[in-house]
Amino acid sequence: MSLLSTENVIKKYANHLALDKVSISVEEGHIFGLLGPNGAGKTSLIRIINQITAPDEGKVYFKGNVLSLKDISQIGYLPEERGLYKKMKIGEQAIYLAQLKGMPKHEAVEKLKSWFRKFEIQDWWNKKVEELSKGMQQKIQFIVTIVHEPKLLIFDEPFSGFDPINANLLKSEILNLKAAGSTIIFSTHNMSSVEELCDEIALISNGKTILNGSLFDIKNQFKPNIFEIQFAKSFNKMEFAMNSFFDLLSVEHQKNDIISTKVKLKENATTNDLIQIGLKAGTILSFNEIIPSMNDIFIDIVNQQGKKQTA
């Protein structure tokens, strides 16, 4: 069941269309990746989901009903542009932000203290924000985003400013939240973390959704049907190249007498056809399908879009 969905959302600004009939659907308990180049409209969409701005047309549904102000307490938002009151004590500030999300004070104190214990930062409670490093501030920011235990979490570039160790800590916390039943919208330019974390993705470019679906389906959809076959020592190139099932793209002699080849399978051919011909040509060491990374897909699609626009 989808926890949050948008239906043909349109948002216009003075001189451009930020969102053009964007429809997405975020499944409950999943991590949803919201991708797109800079200025694609991701932040506009996120602000509409947070009810910071309202769509000009289209609807947003939360738990099956039209999104309304009372849902604010069930959403946690970590914006890309984030900060804290520099002169305010961390504990006080965290309580204040939790109260604004509708949490009673005593409950906020209790939950915050347990998160501070978990991150081993109890002694920061009475410090001022300006005394902390940027990475430390990001930790506080993360805690403040999730402390009211929202059903829906929105992270916009959550890993920026974290070192690899803390980024991993954060990643595992995000997976913990997912395991505990939270739904997460995750916006980032870091494609490797998308592949690690996301169940579904939507790719927005120029205000339009140009890709939408599960990570697995999309990768399948974009695989180029290229395979890598490695042979040991001898290999009959003539035998291997002359066939109607595939095109030989490259042959590469690697160290230890390993010969690596790349082929593109033709339509209607199967991997079995490929292997049968390979067996005749030499001794097969390994056989792999080349699957594109999200990074490749992203660059590919956005570039295609750009060409279409200019054409």
Next chain:
Amino acid sequence: MNKILFILQREYLTRVKKKSFIIMSFVGPLLMAAMFVIPVLVATMEDDEQLKIAVLNEGDTYKDKLKNTEAINFEYVKNKSLEQLKADFFKKEFDAILSIPSDLESSPDKLTIYSENQIKLSTLSYISNSLEDEIEAKRMSIKGINKEMLDSIKTDLSINTITWNEEGEENESSTELSMAIGFISAMIIYMFIFMYGAQVMRGVMEEKTGRIVEIIISSVKPFELMMGKILGIALVALTQFALWIVLTFAIVMGANFAIASGDKQPTITELSQGTSTANVEQMLEKSDSGMAGIMKKIYNLPYGMILFSFIFYFIGGYLLYASLFAAIGGAVDNETDTQQFMLPITVPLILSIIMVQAIIQNPNGSIAFWFSMIPFTSPIIMIIRVGFGVAWWEMALSMFLLIITFIGTTWVAAKIYRTGILLYGKKVTYKELWKWLKY
């Protein structure tokens, strides 16, 4: 609504707990109290040293006409010439030498005083006043006028100012008092609008440049954040104001008590009014109504009205301007960009302060009327007029216009604020602001 309270509470507490607020709360009253206390302290210190003046008067024509005071001791010197005295001057027997020619009444420009250090103005005027009286008396006797005759001719006029209304109630009032109260109230309102309006602006900018704002408006509406901030800072202003009044009063009373109990010096309150006990008695003798009359005048000022309108225009003026300051803070990215938008806001404020003098001279003229109707100047102008008495319909109209305009500016400010706080790194123009209003 509940969330506005959280915001208000934070805005209030963080500011009231600041060191600068606490320091200002004490320094302000100290400065104000100092205006009353220091003149008295100076006056008491002066008395420590008595000035010793040698008086040289050939022929003793003015002998003993200069009376010794607590500060000055006159010593008539005989058998010594001016040159001798001058030669011995640096033996420090005297602080100064006063030379009175025997025919002072016919050559008044020959009165001379010699000293090492400049003689105080008060000493000089004491000497010249005493001698002037003496010369007048001498000239009168030459012309055959006696003192009783002159006294019977002399008059001293004071005008009783009485205002009345349609119901025929008469009030004896004091123009000077009305002026003073109006002027002080106007200054306080002006100062607080500027000080705390700027605080609202800085607060908004802090949230915007510190990138806190997006987190907060994902929990509350931008309008709630803006109003919470404006109202929270209004409470800070009222707190500071109340502290100043209480502390100033306490310091003045405390100092007064300390000085008065130390020795029998005149108290601060007496001195600050420029009246020693003797003067007050003199004044009372002259005035037909006497002390009771003065009390009546003070009592007769429309205090309820003044207090009510002060609070109304204090809050109304602040709210009107604070919302505009908030809009500026939301629209710009840094302090330097605020200048171009500050100008249209500060002009009416400064204009009204410049006009204060003219309004006091003619509190019921047409300039006074119109500027007390225009909501951008009325908080300062109307409060000056209140002490002099203002028709109830003028008051009501002015207040009504202020409220309407406040609602209008808040609406406009909220629109600019709402859009501005989410735009980073963009230099905003007036044209841009106009577009935001139409979103």
